[in-house]
Amino acid sequence: MKTGRTIPQAKRILSNRLMWAACLGATTIAVLVLSALLITIAIEGTGALSWSFLTSFASRKPAQAGIIAPLMGSIWVCAICAIVAIPVGIGTAIYLEEYARRSRIKSLIQLNISNLSGVPSIVYGILALVAFVRFFGIRSADDAWTFGNAESIFYLQIPFGPSVIAGGLTLALVVLPIMIISSQEALRSVPQSLRQAALALGSTQWQVVWHVTLPAALPTIMTGAILSMSRAIGEAAPLLVIGGFLLVFQTPANLMSDFTVLPLQIYNWAGRPQSDFHKIAAAAIIVQLVVLLAFNTIAIIIRQKLQRPLQS
Amino acid sequence: MKAIPSPETNMEQPTTTSTSHSHSGSPTIGEPMTLRNDTAIEMQNLSAWYSKNQVLHAIDLDIAAKQVCAFIGPSGCGKSTLLRWLNRMNDTIPGARATGKIALHGVSLLEPTLDVVDLRRRVGMVFQKPNPFPKSIFDNVAFGPRLHRIYSRTDLEELVEQSLRASALWDEVKDRLTSSALGLSGGQQQRLCIARAIAVGPELLLMDEPCSALDPRSTASIEELIRELRATYTIVIVTHNMQQASRVSDTTAFFYEGKLVETGPTDVLFTTPKERRTEDYVTGRFG
Numbered sequence: 001m002k003t004g005r006t007i008p009q010a011k012r013i014l015s016n017r018l019m020w021a022a023c024l025g026a027t028t029i030a031v032l033v034l035s036a037l038l039i040t041i042a043i044e045g046t047g048a049l050s051w052s053f054l055t056s057f058a059s060r061k062p063a064q065a066g067i068i069a070p071l072m073g074s075i076w077v078c079a080i081c082a083i084v085a086i087p088v089g090i091g092t093a094i095y096l097e098e099y100a101r102r103s104r105i106k107s108l109i110q111l112n113i114s115n116l117s118g119v120p121s122i123v124y125g126i127l128a129l130v131a132f133v134r135f136f137g138i139r140s141a142d143d144a145w146t147f148g149n150a151e152s153i154f155y156l157q158i159p160f161g162p163s164v165i166a167g168g169l170t171l172a173l174v175v176l177p178i179m180i181i182s183s184q185e186a187l188r189s190v191p192q193s194l195r196q197a198a199l200a201l202g203s204t205q206w207q208v209v210w211h212v213t214l215p216a217a218l219p220t221i222m223t224g225a226i227l228s229m230s231r232a233i234g235e236a237a238p239l240l241v242i243g244g245f246l247l248v249f250q251t252p253a254n255l256m257s258d259f260t261v262l263p264l265q266i267y268n269w270a271g272r273p274q275s276d277f278h279k280i281a282a283a284a285i286i287v288q289l290v291v292l293l294a295f296n297t298i299a300i301i302i303r304q305k306l307q308r309p310l311q312s
Numbered sequence: 313m314k315a316i317p318s319p320e321t322n323m324e325q326p327t328t329t330s331t332s333h334s335h336s337g338s339p340t341i342g343e344p345m346t347l348r349n350d351t352a353i354e355m356q357n358l359s360a361w362y363s364k365n366q367v368l369h370a371i372d373l374d375i376a377a378k379q380v381c382a383f384i385g386p387s388g389c390g391k392s393t394l395l396r397w398l399n400r401m402n403d404t405i406p407g408a409r410a411t412g413k414i415a416l417h418g419v420s421l422l423e424p425t426l427d428v429v430d431l432r433r434r435v436g437m438v439f440q441k442p443n444p445f446p447k448s449i450f451d452n453v454a455f456g457p458r459l460h461r462i463y464s465r466t467d468l469e470e471l472v473e474q475s476l477r478a479s480a481l482w483d484e485v486k487d488r489l490t491s492s493a494l495g496l497s498g499g500q501q502q503r504l505c506i507a508r509a510i511a512v513g514p515e516l517l518l519m520d521e522p523c524s525a526l527d528p529r530s531t532a533s534i535e536e537l538i539r540e541l542r543a544t545y546t547i548v549i550v551t552h553n554m555q556q557a558s559r560v561s562d563t564t565a566f567f568y569e570g571k572l573v574e575t576g577p578t579d580v581l582f583t584t585p586k587e588r589r590t591e592d593y594v595t596g597r598f599g
Contacts, residue, residue: 194445
């Protein structure tokens, strides 16, 4: 059966085994590094984990310090980020994929979105500082437009200052490109034949999107949303730029409240010389990971529920 | 098993009439259908382009109501393009445009002001590959009616049953209407797509090679269905399969390189074509 130049049998088997070993090695390294990280954090942090750690405010004494403020801050900021970034991201993706005609402007927008997803998040922090925190300097903080009572949950001031809403909008800016691109890919993966079927039955463009394209793409869009939110909850740099606080002794009460988030608190504690603070930093990291895991679990459950009717 | 006799009767005719080849110049081709039926579709001087590429050249063609008209011709001859102008599906393709006139029951279809959404409700379409939505069988058929704001459960159930009966699928799926349409076989999926199109109550059904992705058995059931639907709907079918055209259609139009070469009653076109190219094509000498 030998024709021309064939690789000898033994050599082929050898190269197969070598590639197998190389790939296994790569996987092992990744798993080892990750588990080393998790184990050191677990060893260092579990001792400091307690109910009072979750429910107390920060303190100068590591034994009494807790993370209620950054935990609630993270939840508020991420909720605002999700409320803004997910609908705007999906809407943009629908416009670009389903409505926009092929044109130079569309390619320009597309190129910009792709580039924006690679911009360092600290740059968004600077933009947000100008736009949300300072409101382009049109009004000063002492002379702000005020809506509602300072005690009310609907209290709002413009400019926002370094508040929960400014933080949420900043993170929304950071994750928007990822959200748009992943939603676009989800929409693009819906077979053209389904759109044609719906159009041929007399659907308007919007009915095609609402009844066919979006339901078919939703599980994948949800995955993109999880990725975006996971990124948002881990961001520290842009929030530092807009003036997120390192020490906060209250949980947010409304959109104008001061806030800190878990990554900022971890950064604060990890930078201190006393080793007791390193322990509570590790404990805060564990909490952060659990929150992340909870996010992903919820999203996976939603995805499974949505996907069921699609399967045969 | 009703499917078997008619192809045979159609296949017999070539042998009986092929001897009288000299009669092929008979000028009465267009008349029988216009006498028996109203005209559903009129096309005059229809030309169509994709960007700068002209794919249809000055087509003049009338299609009778409640008959099956088959478009045949080699790949790239423009027959699918023509079909897709009848419900303006070409609007979705950038650079597609057409000049001339198409009228469906007197309504001009190429007007820029035409409500294409309404047109597509009056013109059902079945595609080459079965494309059921990833929804339940019931929801697939109810999709169109729901677009028309029919929401009452009893109305919908009645309509779904009627449509599935009309597409000869009811007995096979009546016990599993809530299960996914993707679990059906290819032939069943295609009949489901026909049911879905019928449920909107169209006047005209367009079929773009509806059997090309199906096995012979499913093809036979679809062909039988087409013959039954002819009583209610005007049907235009694009096909690559000459036997299929001869089995299911009343009239046939032969296209070549974007031009309508010949049209007439199917038995006449297949047995005594006027044009040399038609004869070469239907006898399998090219294409």
